[in-house]
Amino acid sequence: DAKTTQPPSMDCAEGRAANLPCNHSTISGNEYVYWYRQIHSQGPQYIIHGLKNNETNEMASLIITEDRKSSTLILPHATLRDTAVYYCIVRVASNAGNMLTFGGGTRLMVKP
Amino acid sequence: KAGVTQTPRYLIKTRGQQVTLSCSPISGHRSVSWYQQTPGQGLQFLFEYFSETQRNKGNFPGRFSGRQFSNSRSEMNVSTLELGDSALYLCASSFAGGAAYNEQFFGPGTRLTVL
Numbered sequence: 001d002a003k004t005t006q007p008p009s010m011d012c013a014e015g016r017a018a019n020l021p022c023n024h025s026t027i028s029g030n031e032y033v034y035w036y037r038q039i040h041s042q043g044p045q046y047i048i049h050g051l052k053n054n055e056t057n058e059m060a061s062l063i064i065t066e067d068r069k070s071s072t073l074i075l076p077h078a079t080l081r082d083t084a085v086y087y088c089i090v091r092v093a094s095n096a097g098n099m100l101t102f103g104g105g106t107r108l109m110v111k112p
Numbered sequence: 113k114a115g116v117t118q119t120p121r122y123l124i125k126t127r128g129q130q131v132t133l134s135c136s137p138i139s140g141h142r143s144v145s146w147y148q149q150t151p152g153q154g155l156q157f158l159f160e161y162f163s164e165t166q167r168n169k170g171n172f173p174g175r176f177s178g179r180q181f182s183n184s185r186s187e188m189n190v191s192t193l194e195l196g197d198s199a200l201y202l203c204a205s206s207f208a209g210g211a212a213y214n215e216q217f218f219g220p221g222t223r224l225t226v227l
Contacts, residue, residue, distance in 0.1 A: 043218025043219050043221055044155070044202070044216075044218045053144070087155075098143050098145055099145065099168045099170070100157065101157075104154060
């Protein structure tokens with residue numbers, strides 16, 4: 001699976017959009033981009049995923065660049081409850097299993 | 113629908129002992145994966161079971177083992193505990209195997225402390 005690079009930490013003001021970048025310059029054509037987050041002392045939670053088109057759900061939007069070498073997770077109106085570690089994961093769509101390779105993630109601190 | 117449950121939530125053991133952790137996946141989910149989380153190494157994949165068969169295995173010593181039952185419940189076992197095995201052990205379940213959009217649902221974890 002492709003390696004990802006994320007900033008170790010970011011701050012965001014409550015109510016503002018949080019834009020979390022992820023670099024995956026070695027991504028291959030059949031690899032998807034997944035985002036999970038982990039709120040302190042809880043298990044990780046799936047947020048969104050995409051292949052090449054931008055995606056939106058009730059939690060967030062995922063913007064993938066045209067060359068697919070980077071992506072941005074957008075939380076449109078961050079709340080204090082969005083304070084968490086956010087993980088960007090790239091993996092192949094495969095019948096061979098569900099293994100996720102977590103990097104260090106970005107620790108997002110939403111401040112009042 | 114009930115989420116992923118893990119028991120026990122907290123456990124204290126001493127070096128050399130063995131431990132068994134349990135995970136009950138979401139009803140209907142057939143894939144169960146286990147992860148270890150430590151401050152130093154972060155989240156690391158241990159193994160995955162699908163339809164009672166181990167499908168993938170991470171880079172952990174043979175002291176770490178697991179199994180899955182016909183009702184998809186899974187257990188993991190760690191023998192001859194070492195201090196470095198102190199960690200949060202997370203279980204994740206998913207509906208089916210390997211599809212790209214196969215969201216994984218994580219349990220709250222079992223926090224193991226080895227003294």
